[in-house]
Amino acid sequence: MKLYPIRGGIHPEYRKELTSEKAIVALLLPAALYIPLQQHIGAPAEVLVSAGDLVKKGQMIARSQGVISSPQHATSSGRITAVTQVAAPHPSGLPQTTIVLEPDGKDEWADLPEPIADPFTVEPHAIHDRVAQSGIVGMGGAAFPSAVKLNLGTQKKLEVLLLNGAECEPYLTCDDRVMREYPDEIIDGARIMAYALGTPRVLIAIEQNKPQAIETMTRAASAFHGIEVIAVPVQYPMGSERHLVQAITGRETPARKLTADLGVVVHNVATARAVHHAVRFGRPLVSRVVTVSGRAIREPKNILTPIGARIADLVEFCGGFAARPESVVNGGPMMGQPLASLEAPVVKGTSGILALTAEEINNRPTSPCIRCGTCVTICPCGLSPLDMAAFIRKDNLEGAAKLGVMDCVSCGSCSWGCPSHIPLVHYFNYAKGVLRDLENEKRKSDRVKTLAEVRVIRIEKATEAKRAALAARKPAATPAANAGEPKAAPTAEEKADA
Amino acid sequence: MKIPTASGPFTHAYSSVQKTMITVLLALVPATAFNFYLFGLPSILLFTVTVGSCVAIEAGCMALAGKPAKTALSDYSATITGWLLAMSLPPWAPWWIGLLGAIFAIALAKHAFGGLGQNVFNPAMVGRTALLVSFPVVMTAWVMPHPLFSSGAPGLAEAIAITFGGHMPDTVSAASALGYIKTELSRGIPVTQSMAQVPDLMDMALGYRAGSLGETSAILILAGGLFLMAKRIITWHIPLSVMGGLFLMAAIFHAVDPAHFASGTFHLVSGATFLGAFFIATDYVTSPVSKKGQIVFGLGCGMLTWLIRNFAGYPEGMAFAVLLMNGLTPIIDQYTRPRAFGRDSKGEPLPLEKP
Numbered sequence: 001m002k003l004y005p006i007r008g009g010i011h012p013e014y015r016k017e018l019t020s021e022k023a024i025v026a027l028l029l030p031a032a033l034y035i036p037l038q039q040h041i042g043a044p045a046e047v048l049v050s051a052g053d054l055v056k057k058g059q060m061i062a063r064s065q066g067v068i069s070s071p072q073h074a075t076s077s078g079r080i081t082a083v084t085q086v087a088a089p090h091p092s093g094l095p096q097t098t099i100v101l102e103p104d105g106k107d108e109w110a111d112l113p114e115p116i117a118d119p120f121t122v123e124p125h126a127i128h129d130r131v132a133q134s135g136i137v138g139m140g141g142a143a144f145p146s147a148v149k150l151n152l153g154t155q156k157k158l159e160v161l162l163l164n165g166a167e168c169e170p171y172l173t174c175d176d177r178v179m180r181e182y183p184d185e186i187i188d189g190a191r192i193m194a195y196a197l198g199t200p201r202v203l204i205a206i207e208q209n210k211p212q213a214i215e216t217m218t219r220a221a222s223a224f225h226g227i228e229v230i231a232v233p234v235q236y237p238m239g240s241e242r243h244l245v246q247a248i249t250g251r252e253t254p255a256r257k258l259t260a261d262l263g264v265v266v267h268n269v270a271t272a273r274a275v276h277h278a279v280r281f282g283r284p285l286v287s288r289v290v291t292v293s294g295r296a297i298r299e300p301k302n303i304l305t306p307i308g309a310r311i312a313d314l315v316e317f318c319g320g321f322a323a324r325p326e327s328v329v330n331g332g333p334m335m336g337q338p339l340a341s342l343e344a345p346v347v348k349g350t351s352g353i354l355a356l357t358a359e360e361i362n363n364r365p366t367s368p369c370i371r372c373g374t375c376v377t378i379c380p381c382g383l384s385p386l387d388m389a390a391f392i393r394k395d396n397l398e399g400a401a402k403l404g405v406m407d408c409v410s411c412g413s414c415s416w417g418c419p420s421h422i423p424l425v426h427y428f429n430y431a432k433g434v435l436r437d438l439e440n441e442k443r444k445s446d447r448v449k450t451l452a453e454v455r456v457i458r459i460e461k462a463t464e465a466k467r468a469a470l471a472a473r474k475p476a477a478t479p480a481a482n483a484g485e486p487k488a489a490p491t492a493e494e495k496a497d498a
Numbered sequence: 499m500k501i502p503t504a505s506g507p508f509t510h511a512y513s514s515v516q517k518t519m520i521t522v523l524l525a526l527v528p529a530t531a532f533n534f535y536l537f538g539l540p541s542i543l544l545f546t547v548t549v550g551s552c553v554a555i556e557a558g559c560m561a562l563a564g565k566p567a568k569t570a571l572s573d574y575s576a577t578i579t580g581w582l583l584a585m586s587l588p589p590w591a592p593w594w595i596g597l598l599g600a601i602f603a604i605a606l607a608k609h610a611f612g613g614l615g616q617n618v619f620n621p622a623m624v625g626r627t628a629l630l631v632s633f634p635v636v637m638t639a640w641v642m643p644h645p646l647f648s649s650g651a652p653g654l655a656e657a658i659a660i661t662f663g664g665h666m667p668d669t670v671s672a673a674s675a676l677g678y679i680k681t682e683l684s685r686g687i688p689v690t691q692s693m694a695q696v697p698d699l700m701d702m703a704l705g706y707r708a709g710s711l712g713e714t715s716a717i718l719i720l721a722g723g724l725f726l727m728a729k730r731i732i733t734w735h736i737p738l739s740v741m742g743g744l745f746l747m748a749a750i751f752h753a754v755d756p757a758h759f760a761s762g763t764f765h766l767v768s769g770a771t772f773l774g775a776f777f778i779a780t781d782y783v784t785s786p787v788s789k790k791g792q793i794v795f796g797l798g799c800g801m802l803t804w805l806i807r808n809f810a811g812y813p814e815g816m817a818f819a820v821l822l823m824n825g826l827t828p829i830i831d832q833y834t835r836p837r838a839f840g841r842d843s844k845g846e847p848l849p850l851e852k853p
Contacts, residue, residue, distance in 0.1 A: 010511075012509055255838070256840075257840070257847065327508055334508075334509065338505075354508070361509060362509065367614075371615060371787055372782040373786075373788065376836065382837050382841075383836075383838055402845075407839065416509065416510055417511050419511075419513040419515050419517070423504050425506060425507065
């Protein structure tokens with residue numbers, strides 16, 4: 001298949017060999033599981049249990065709230081000990097509402113929804129409902145509710161379901177291992193998703209540095225018509241949705257549009273496997289594979305972990321730290337976020353936990369920008385990072401916005417390559433946050449303004465109506481002379497209505 | 499574990515400003531060493547004075563600004579400026595030329611603008627042109643090569659006298675090829691005839707001729723430039739467009755009127771073309787950041803060099819051309835920004851084509 005070039009990008013040291021040959025192993029059930037109500041983009045789930053309740057594995061313990069939301073399920077059987085505030089897996093380390101579950105060790109499944117025996121004969125919305133009910137979110141890291149994305153077929157004409165197995169982040173090998181160990185489950189999930197979306201073709205993109213995954217997936221896909229595995233070049237950030245679509249179709253998703261507008265829906269490979277479990281067995285998303293790696297980890301591993309296990313549990317399972325980590329990162333080293341606390345739990349979007357030494361991070365003190373242009377050359381979004389950073393330094397966020405800072409996907413390529421070690425992404429994340437706040441503020445004040453204006457109009461209308469009624473009453477003495485008058489009053493009111 | 503304070507990425511390329519600068523210095527070593535050999539001890543003395551002054555003035559400026567001087571010196575940017583400035587001076591020029599040039603370059607062109615990364619104009623070229631305009635006689639007192647250890651080479655005492663005592667022996671001065679042709683042309687002697695008197699192109703490329711350290715030995719400068727490209731410190735965009743612009747102008751006019759205009763090849767190997775194309779115009783700080791901008795910038799440098807060499811008062815135009823284009827860099831940058839993903843060149847979202 002002909003592939004198309006993508007702009008810029010980098011070739012960081014991948015260091016995937018730390019875990020790429022480590023088969024997935026299951027975590028020993030921890031003493032407590034911490035299941036946050038918000039593990040996804042959208043509204044947090046609404047809690048259904050309280051302290052003391054006995055629950056079984058797979059039982060819904062918090063329900064979806066709103067259109068873009070996702071429910072949470074008990075990830076093992078046991079007793080709810082509290083619904084309380086626990087540190088979130090977020091750089092701030094701020095607490096969020098979390099259900100604490102003490103496993104009873106039996107790991108017993110609840111009564112699950114009936115498997116859908118033949119998913120290719122049911123109505124597509126039945127699959128969509130099942131996925132929504134099962135709490136499946138994008139497992140590549142963004143954690144967007146998958147059911148919402150599976151519904152795109154009803155709004156847009158879709159051509160291709162693109163399964164993202166690029167895994168372009170260094171260190172991470174969880175998708176690689178899942179593809180090598182469970183290819184049939186992924187392919188089955190993909191077929192079900194394609195059916196729900198109404199896409200005739202399924203493409204599975206895998207970076208060329210995963211030859212075994214490419215081979216096993218190709219073999220598994222060969223049994224079916226319309227599924228193709230594509231080996232894409234090793235070039236960070238190939239796994240970025242828009243860039244992957246460009247590499248494969250040659251088409252550039254316009255700003256502020258979705259790849260679905262081009263007829264392509266992208267899902268992660270692990271998400272497809274979760275869909276397979278939900279549809280074929282009725283099992284909700286209660287566990288995921290997490291790569292625990294980095295040179296500060298004694299024995300790096302790919303771990304099948306129940307959602308809600310503490311990051312500290314995973315680290316301990318890997319033999320603890322071999323060296324003092326300079327940073328512990330949630331996700332890959334390029335786009336992952338620093339963790340403030342090891343007490344935070346693993347959530348549905350956690351693809352990796354990296355304990356990195358200072359040597360691996362290789363950061364240095366920032367020196368002045370020498371305008372070498374490396375950031376401009378490697379920006380996959382075609383932006384000018386040095387100019388945007390210069391504006392942001394002067395707190396001229398407007399200027400940065402004009403240069404397209406909101407189009408930045410924070411892939412980190414510019415910071416990676418900067419010889420002056422300027423934390424460019426940090427500048428952009430700051431600017432994006434502030435600009436988003438300003439936007440919200442503006443929307444709010446606009447809304448208030450509109451409401452105020454509407455109120456003024458309403459009051460005017462009421463006075464007008466009163467006056468009209470008064471006027472109508474006054475000339476009542478001589479109705480014959482003013483026969484035409486009352487007709488005029490409603491038209492004035494109609495105007496105000498309009 | 500400490501509280502995280504910055505976003506990722508949590509991995510970085512093994513590049514640094516210091517590494518970049520050291521690579522550039524390395525690339526300059528062969529040509530410099532060869533020129534030391536050609537022009538002997540006075541050139542080594544002048545080089546030492548120039549580079550030393552630049553480093554000392556950098557340290558002074560940093561101290562004055564209340565910034566740690568040590569970190570600034572460890573990036574070697576002042577060393578490069580001094581080095582390039584020394585390479586653009588007549589090798590037997592007196593010591594104060596080096597010192598004054600260093601003041602112009604580091605104090606005025608660099609630190610007055612805010613230090614590393616903030617200067618609009620190439621510091622070394624500001625130094626050179628300021629000297630050329632102020633001291634035209636001293637700055638054009640070229641000497642023929644007096645290779646080290648050869649019979650005519652000045653000894654240490656003589657060298658000290660030349661550099662520090664101002665005892666320039668008058669017998670040795672010579673014109674550079676560009677200067678010679680220009681003078682001859684002003685006397686009515688056509689280029690076709692005066693070309694017979696200049697060293698042949700091979701000698702010019704090798705460096706056995708009068709000129710500054712960086713003007714002679716085009717081949718070693720070229721080798722250094724190619725080394726920088728191989729090391730990915732620079733890309734082909736600026737050097738090739740500088741040489742392309744110069745060659746194109748020269749070739750066209752030479753074809754039209756060979757009596758007035760020297761050939762493209764002559765322009766390429768004479769003067770500081772290679773030094774300018776590979777080491778001066780490519781200065782990160784003062785050249786555009788996008789590849790498109792770099793080509794525009796390079797072509798401008800090349801064409802202006804040719805214009806100045808042929809029609810202005812000075813025989814060599816590279817330094818002026820680069821400075822003029824430096825001034826245009828911000829505006830070139832503004833008009834050559836890459837197109838953002840999913841947007842047209844005006845920044846509007848691309849239209850949605852039907853699948």
